[in-house]
Amino acid sequence: MDALMLSRLQFASATAFHFIFVPLTLGMSVLIACMETAFVRTGKEVYRKMAKFWGKIFLVNFALGVVTGITLEFQFGTNWAGYSAYVGDIFGSLLAIEATAAFFLESTFVGVWTFGWNKLSPKAHMITAWLVAGASNLSAIWILIANGFMQQPVGYVMRNGRAELADFVAVITNMFAWHEFMHTILGAFCVASFFVMGVSAWHLLRKNETDFFKKSFRLGATLALVASILVASQGHFHGNHVAEVQPAKLAAMESHWHTQTNAPMYLLQIPGQEGNLLEALPIPGLLSFLAFNDPSAEVVGLNDIPENERPPVALTFWSFRAMVGLGTLMILVAAFAWLKRDSIENYPTFLKVLPFLIPAPYLAIEFGWIVAEVGRQPWIVYGVMRTSDAVSNITAAQVGFSFIVMCAIYTLLGICGIWLMIRFAKQGPVEGH
């Protein structure tokens, strides 16, 4: 393997691993801030206990998210020097703004939050919880504006042999970025709410702390229903936008080969890199309708996209289906959980299944990112720069070595971190700590 392939693998693994932890941070920080608000409003000790219990799990997850995020920022320079030099004028400033405006706030106040239980008033402590939640989500905005530029480059001019900033407002109001942000945040709420439901179900089944976990469950079920429905509906508009600005990605998501109006969707379809290996049971016009809200709209097929500008079709196609399938399952589960939220202890089978559904939104998010990032290939910046032109002048041996060490460290951290989180989750709320 060459330095390019290894760098791609390294970046893909580092991002995928980082994003196991980020969504829970985004969603859970908001839930914990809500719990503390409930405590301040009602004065009921159970809410404080809830914030502490979920907060303890949150902190382990948070640490893993932070440390794996550092590698990502630096990898743009270490592995993708060509990219950094070419679009750093725009991309670099977005990362720097993220650090100064959001990450500082998040990291400083997570320390205050951890050590402030007995030193701050409940109200002040609640404010630190909101600061952490707000800063985490603000951080996501800046990162996704940066990613949005890679997906749909706007507000730049080619000058001095590189992309230079021409219109900052255009960069930060890039619709692609805001679709991604909405989709990411709603997905993160799905992760946090399924996490809370799953852990609460495990305890409710064992009749531990019933009041505590029923309250948690209700909070989780309500958020799960709202977030899972919204993420799917918003996803539709996100898809419309992709259809408009990234025709190659849309064609790969659907393995759609022939440019046509009234484009159908097949109930049975197996994609290949040269064409469909199997297509049967078409629903006429459905693809046109889903992509452009108009059954007679023309959808560009992969045959009309030069071969060296096509993304890997099968991976994009199957990842998209996996995401949609998991999303649908999540809506059904959340709807049932919400309808039965007051008598959920009477449905032991459902409670038994719920912990096993904790990975569902996680997987949906990972598959979604595969669609977004693999579907953008061969471009690192859509239509502007190819991934193959972006790699640093480094040797395969250097990358190979650091990739192996990174995998070893991440595996160790992943195992220890997830094991700790499961341990704390099973332990339930403990007095004092």
Next chain:
Amino acid sequence: MESLHYTLATVWFLLWGVLWAMYFVLDGFDLGVGTLMPFLAKNETEKRVMYNSVGPFWDGNEVWLITAGGVTFAAFPLAYAQMFSGLYTPLMLLLFALILRGVSFEFRSKVESAAWKKVWDTCQFLGSFLPALLLGVAFANIFQGLPLDETHLNQANIFQLLNPYGLAGGVLFTVMFVMHGALWLAIRAQGDLRERAINLAVKLWPVLVVITVLFLAFSAVSTQLFGNYLQTPLLFVVLALPVGGLVLMRVYMGSSRWWGAWGSSAVFIGGTAMFGVIGLFPAIIPSNPNPANSLTIMNSSSSELTLMIMLGVAIVFVPTVLLYQFWAYKHFSHPVDEAELEY
């Protein structure tokens, strides 16, 4: 380069230096405490006190590294690209060390098992000591200049970075940070641990003086850092920061005023970093031996618009960050209470 762009790039060069200096000052003491862990803590409680002494701050401090890196990316993208890819292996080692250190805080005291704790204590030590050393090696090599070719690519491998001057930088940074950490423990630890930290700081001070003087002399021989100072002798007032910091540190230590001593140590670290940075100007990474290939503020900076927007961002947010971090330090830097340990 037109004049507004040049002025902006110059301002950003100084800010770039200040942000790295802030990172060394703030993360310096918690890296120092981590490096001291195996030598100062005699029992489980003392270890936990050491973890908790930096507990509320280490994460916020490390963001200064992200910011310093991010600002290098934003203001001098070409320098960022070449600095980070050119120093590939040491940077990766630095990152892995910081990763293991970061989780060691959160993991270590969560499980009652001696083996588990030993693993994370080792990570905490290596994850603190290696970054201190590597940052010193990296910056000394930048002060000295890297062998950049016509396309500004670094031709040195990690073993060439471990040259005598590079290693001297590593030693200086390690000792500076250890001193800074020991003084922090004088503020936040109690009892025997505190006594041991104070003893160490007092004994370490002359060592630090000798190393600093040697490093400056070595710099005069091995680098072009003094060029700017000799050209504009007024700049020598910058040296008042590290020298003054070093002297005041001893004065405050003598009268047992530990905040004063720690603050002086902060001035010393920041001043040392700024002394080097100002010596570099206008290069960000000088090319050695061929100065024509240097990465300078002229050939590696961002566009005027980006520098302008980033300046606005920095003017608003850097003081805001300093303000709330100051608040956090003020409220959470009392002596560590052994009954209230989070880590």
